[in-house]
Amino acid sequence: MTRVKFKIYLVFVLLLGFMFLLLPMAARGTNGQSETQHKKKDEKKRKASADETSADLAQRIYTADASQYVGTETCKTCHEDIGKTFDEGPHWKTLHDKHGVQWQGCEACHGPGKEHAESADPDKIIRFAGLSREESSKRCLSCHEFGEEHANFLRSQHLKNNVGCVDCHSVHHPRVQRQLLRAAQPQLCYSCHLERKADFSRPFHHKVNEGLVSCTDCHNPHGGFLTRQLRATNAQDTLCFNCHTDKAGPFAFEHAPVKTEGCVSCHEPHGSPNPRLLKRANVNLLCLECHTFTVDSAAPAIPSFHNQAQKYQACTMCHVAIHGSNSDHFFFKP
Ligand code: HEC
Ligand code: HEC
Ligand code: HEC
Ligand code: HEC
Ligand code: HEC
Ligand code: HEC
Ligand code: HEC
Ligand code: HEC
Ligand code: HEC
Ligand code: HEC
Numbered sequence: 001m002t003r004v005k006f007k008i009y010l011v012f013v014l015l016l017g018f019m020f021l022l023l024p025m026a027a028r029g030t031n032g033q034s035e036t037q038h039k040k041k042d043e044k045k046r047k048a049s050a051d052e053t054s055a056d057l058a059q060r061i062y063t064a065d066a067s068q069y070v071g072t073e074t075c076k077t078c079h080e081d082i083g084k085t086f087d088e089g090p091h092w093k094t095l096h097d098k099h100g101v102q103w104q105g106c107e108a109c110h111g112p113g114k115e116h117a118e119s120a121d122p123d124k125i126i127r128f129a130g131l132s133r134e135e136s137s138k139r140c141l142s143c144h145e146f147g148e149e150h151a152n153f154l155r156s157q158h159l160k161n162n163v164g165c166v167d168c169h170s171v172h173h174p175r176v177q178r179q180l181l182r183a184a185q186p187q188l189c190y191s192c193h194l195e196r197k198a199d200f201s202r203p204f205h206h207k208v209n210e211g212l213v214s215c216t217d218c219h220n221p222h223g224g225f226l227t228r229q230l231r232a233t234n235a236q237d238t239l240c241f242n243c244h245t246d247k248a249g250p251f252a253f254e255h256a257p258v259k260t261e262g263c264v265s266c267h268e269p270h271g272s273p274n275p276r277l278l279k280r281a282n283v284n285l286l287c288l289e290c291h292t293f294t295v296d297s298a299a300p301a302i303p304s305f306h307n308q309a310q311k312y313q314a315c316t317m318c319h320v321a322i323h324g325s326n327s328d329h330f331f332f333k334p
Contacts (some may be wrong), residue, residue, distance in 0.1 A: 066100065066101050066102075067114070068112035068113075068114045068115075069101040069102065069107050069112050069113065069114065070107075070113050070114050070117045071101070071104075071105065071107075072086070072095065072104070072105030072106050072107070074113070074117050075105070075106045075107075075113060075117065078117075078120065079106075082172050085172050085173070086105075086106065086172070088177070089171065089172075089174075089177070089180060090180070091105075091108075091109075091171065092105075094108050094143075103143070108143070109126070109128075109139060109140075109171070110125050110126045110127075111125065111126040113125055126139075128166055133159065133162050133163065133164030133166075133167070134154075134159060134164070136164055136165065136166055137153060137154075137159060137164040137165045137166075138154075140165045141153060141154070141165075149220065149222055150222045152222065152223045152224045152225060153165075153222045153223050155223060156222060156223020156224070156229060157223060157229055158221065158222075158223060158229070159223070163192070167182070168181060168182055168188060168221060169181060169182065170182045185208075185214045185215055185216065186200070186208050186209060186214065186215055189215045189221075196270065199268075199270035199271045200270055200271050201271070202270075202271035202272055202273055203271075203272075203273055204271060204272050204273070204274060204275055204276070204277050205270060205271030205272070205277070206269070206270065206271065206277075208270075213243075217231070217242070217243075218230060218231060218239055218269065219231060240263045240269075247263075247323045247324075249323075249324050250324075251323075251324030251325055251326055252325065252326045252327070253324060253325045253326070253327075253328060253329050253331065254324045255322060255323060255324050255331060256299070257290065257299075258323055258324060266278060266279060266286055267279065282313070283313075283314060283315050283316055284312075284313045284314070284315055287302075287315050288302075293306075318332060319331040319332065320332065320333065320334070321333060321334045
């Protein structure tokens with residue numbers, strides 16, 4: 001589009017936007033319109049008060065006295081099916097918690113249930129649907145925040161983007177009983193990270209779809225201090241060393257970028273169109289990102305006899321121990 005055409009287009013779009021702003025103002029005068037608006041408002045209010053009930057209950061929970069609790073057996077009399085899944089899942093163990101009734105069974109999550117059990121009024125019990133992701137996650141964390149795995153959930157990329165425990169876990173209706181997951185990996189992750197699915201469909205990839213490696217080997221879905229919710233620092237590469245122990249060194253002759261910039265300076269961690277998950281199709285192009293024929297880069301210059309004739313293009317044919325060597329300065333042998 002030329003500049004002038006673009007300007008005209010912009011003015012048109014602005015005018016259209018202005019008209020849309022005026023339209024509802026004009027409509028407000030008519031009676032029918034205001035009535036439906038009232039209805040909508042009431043509905044909103046009711047919804048808000050229902051939300052508040054669950055949230056308020058959630059606030060009150062740990063201050064409520066023991067007489068507000070009826071115990072899991074009472075809940076089961078009306079919620080038979082859920083009672084069954086509760087017994088089959090891991091949370092029956094909370095029944096043995098010695099800190100008091102508020103940490104036991106159904107009411108450890110749903111809050112004191114006396115009023116609800118007497119009235120069967122669903123507004124008198126904490127419904128997770130009525131809680132924000134942060135509120136509901138905090139309820140789970142009251143028991144699960146201890147230990148490195150979950151300690152950082154509140155600052156995770158997931159919660160910051162409104163993804164809470166209940167998005168990945170289902171307490172009552174899990175697809176995967178172990179760990180109460182809503183779906184098995186990697187499908188669970190792909191359900192939101194569809195674009196990552198393409199990574200693992202490339203010709204060379206970590207065998208995540210095949211079940212050999214899982215997303216959570218490298219990422220902590222519960223968050224952490226590190227970028228990309230990685231389980232270990234990327235630059236230090238303890239992440240990759242978990243499985244590729246032979247690359248860990250220390251080597252007498254280190255190849256600097258392995259230690260300073262990490263494995264991902266040369267490899268795609270998920271998948272790549274190139275063998276060995278390399279970032280570049282040709283090894284020489286990869287090396288030439290850092291090594292040049294002039295000396296003014298951080299990496300040593302390639303000697304001038306390395307003309308780019310065929311012979312010198314397959315760098316790792318000669319520099320075989322590219323991740324570091326214990327015997328050779330130039331990585332000619334391990
Ligand atoms: C006297 C029977 C009865 C008892 C006892 C009872 N409930 Fe309920 N509960 C109901 C009924 C009826 C509903 C409304 C059902 C519906 O909306 O589908 C309900 C709804 C709920 C809901 C909301 C469901 C939703 O759709 O969001 C939760 C949560 C709940 N009960 C948990 C409990 C817990 C926890 C206990 C024990 C403290 C308990 N109930 C005891 C009858 C009972
Ligand atoms: C570990 C926490 C936890 C415990 C323990 C627990 N619930 Fe729930 N419950 C939830 C969550 C979370 C939901 C919201 C459903 C969802 O998002 O999967 C829920 C939903 C419900 C619902 C709504 C209907 C449904 O099928 O989702 C009912 C009813 C209910 N729970 C009753 C109970 C009863 C009865 C017990 C004890 C036998 C119990 N819950 C124990 C966390 C818990
Ligand atoms: C009252 C304390 C308490 C609360 C609240 C609680 N849990 Fe648990 N949770 C437990 C206990 C205890 C276990 C069993 C641990 C074990 O087997 O060692 C457990 C187990 C689990 C497991 C299975 C772990 C595994 O290895 O299979 C998951 C997943 C889980 N909880 C998720 C949740 C979620 C999601 C919530 C909030 C909706 C929640 N929990 C709320 C105490 C709690
Ligand atoms: C983005 C998805 C996701 C979210 C959000 C999430 N989890 Fe998990 N959780 C998982 C997966 C996947 C596993 C299995 C991890 C594995 O196999 O290494 C797991 C494992 C667990 C386990 C068992 C592992 C262990 O350390 O014993 C517990 C307990 C648990 N989650 C609780 C929670 C709680 C509580 C929350 C919210 C504060 C939460 N999860 C939020 C995906 C998630
Ligand atoms: C309910 C949707 C949902 C599910 C399920 C989910 N995620 Fe996420 N995830 C998000 C959102 C939203 C973000 C933040 C936006 C973004 O970076 O894409 C995020 C962020 C991340 C990040 C950080 C990205 C960054 O740029 O820092 C990683 C890593 C991640 N998720 C891994 C996983 C893994 C592994 C699983 C499966 C165990 C999973 N996610 C399941 C929605 C989800
Ligand atoms: C072998 C380890 C490994 C596995 C397995 C893995 N990742 Fe990653 N992932 C990484 C690394 C390392 C990064 C950071 C890349 C960077 O900084 O350039 C990353 C980045 C991400 C990001 C941030 C966006 C991006 O591309 O930079 C998301 C989201 C993500 N991974 C999701 C997933 C999901 C979903 C799975 C499983 C289907 C998965 N990862 C499996 C190592 C892994
Ligand atoms: C959970 C274990 C695990 C982790 C963590 C892991 N890998 Fe792997 N990796 C494997 C396995 C297993 C293979 C070989 C199997 C296959 O996919 O064919 C592999 C293959 C590779 C290959 C290709 C090897 C070849 O011969 O084609 C490269 C390159 C690689 N990984 C780099 C990395 C990097 C970089 C990281 C860190 C971001 C990492 N890996 C983390 C398990 C792991
Ligand atoms: C300077 C670039 C560079 C860095 C940094 C690097 N690699 Fe490599 N890596 C390569 C090249 C080039 C190959 C292919 C070698 C060949 O063609 O024989 C390779 C091959 C591999 C292979 C498959 C063959 C083998 O030797 O097992 C694995 C696995 C691997 N790298 C893992 C890693 C891990 C883990 C790290 C981080 C510790 C890492 N790489 C860092 C360049 C690099
Ligand atoms: C991310 C940047 C980077 C990439 C990519 C890279 N290197 Fe290096 N390489 C360096 C740095 C920096 C040094 C310098 C280490 C030092 O000064 O101790 C080095 C050192 C070397 C040395 C030792 C030279 C000497 O005098 O110590 C050789 C040989 C070498 N690289 C070959 C390669 C080959 C072959 C490739 C491609 C497979 C490659 N490098 C890819 C950054 C890189
Ligand atoms: C045919 C074998 C061969 C191939 C292929 C090869 N090199 Fe070399 N390389 C050598 C030799 C021999 C030396 C010189 C060692 C010495 O000075 O003793 C060397 C030295 C180097 C040095 C160190 C220079 C210095 O003085 O510190 C770098 C960097 C290097 N090569 C990079 C590369 C890169 C990048 C490629 C691919 C484009 C490559 N080499 C391909 C044989 C090869």
